[in-house]
Amino acid sequence: MAKWLVKSEPSECGIDDFVEASSTVIPWDGVRNYQARNYLAQMREGDEVFLYHSSCQAIGIAGIVRVVRGAYPDPSQFDPESPYFDAKSHRDKPRWQAVDLTLVRQLPRLIPLHELKGLPGLENLPLVRKGSRLSVMPVTEDEWQLTLRLEG
DNA sequence: GCCAACGTTGGC
DNA sequence: GCCAACGTTGGC
Numbered sequence: 001m002a003k004w005l006v007k008s009e010p011s012e013c014g015i016d017d018f019v020e021a022s023s024t025v026i027p028w029d030g031v032r033n034y035q036a037r038n039y040l041a042q043m044r045e046g047d048e049v050f051l052y053h054s055s056c057q058a059i060g061i062a063g064i065v066r067v068v069r070g071a072y073p074d075p076s077q078f079d080p081e082s083p084y085f086d087a088k089s090h091r092d093k094p095r096w097q098a099v100d101l102t103l104v105r106q107l108p109r110l111i112p113l114h115e116l117k118g119l120p121g122l123e124n125l126p127l128v129r130k131g132s133r134l135s136v137m138p139v140t141e142d143e144w145q146l147t148l149r150l151e152g
Numbered sequence: 153g154c155c156a157a158c159g160t161t162g163g164c
Numbered sequence: 165g166c167c168a169a170c171g172t173t174g175g176c
Contacts (some may be wrong), residue, residue: 033171055162056154131169133161158173
C-alpha cells in the first residue's frame with residue numbers, strides 16, 4: 001500500500017468534515033496542477049493518506065484518510081457551474097482526476113508544520129521544502145512512520 | 153521555444 | 165496583509 005499526503009484548507013474540507021461524514025465517502029476533486037494530478041492518478045484503493053490543513057490558524061497534519069476509489073475523471077471539470085470547470089478538457093479525454101476518500105482516524109493532536117520541518121528524515125518531503133506548493137504528494141513508509149511518532 | 157507578465161499558493 | 169516561490173499564459 002502506498003502512502004500519500006494531501007493539503008486542504010479546513011474551511012473548504014478538513015478533518016471535521018471527514019469526522020462528520022464518518023463512514024461516508026468524500027470526493028477529492030478540484031486538483032488543478034499537473035504534478036499533483038499525476039500523483040492523484042497513482043492512488044489505489046486502500047492507500048492511506050495524511051490530511052494536512054493549510055492556510056489556517058492551526059497548520060499541520062490533522063488526520064488519516066483512506067482511498068476507497070482510485071482515480072476517475074473529476075466531474076467538476078465538465079461542470080460550467082463549478083469553480084473547477086475547465087473548458088479545455090473533453091469527456092473523451094479528461095484532463096483532471098479525482099479520488100474518493102474516507103476517514104480512518106483523526107490524530108489525537110494536530111502535528112504542526114514546524115515539528116515536521118524539524119524532524120530528521122523528512123527533508124525530502126515536498127511539504128517541508130520552502131516554497132513547495134505541491135498539494136498531493138507521495139510519502140515513503142519511513143516518512144510515514146517517523147511522522148506518526150509525533151502524535152499523541 | 154523563450155520569457156515577461158500575471159495569478160495563485162501558502163507560510164508568516 | 166505581505167511576499168517569496170512557483171505555475172501558467174500568451175506575445176513574439
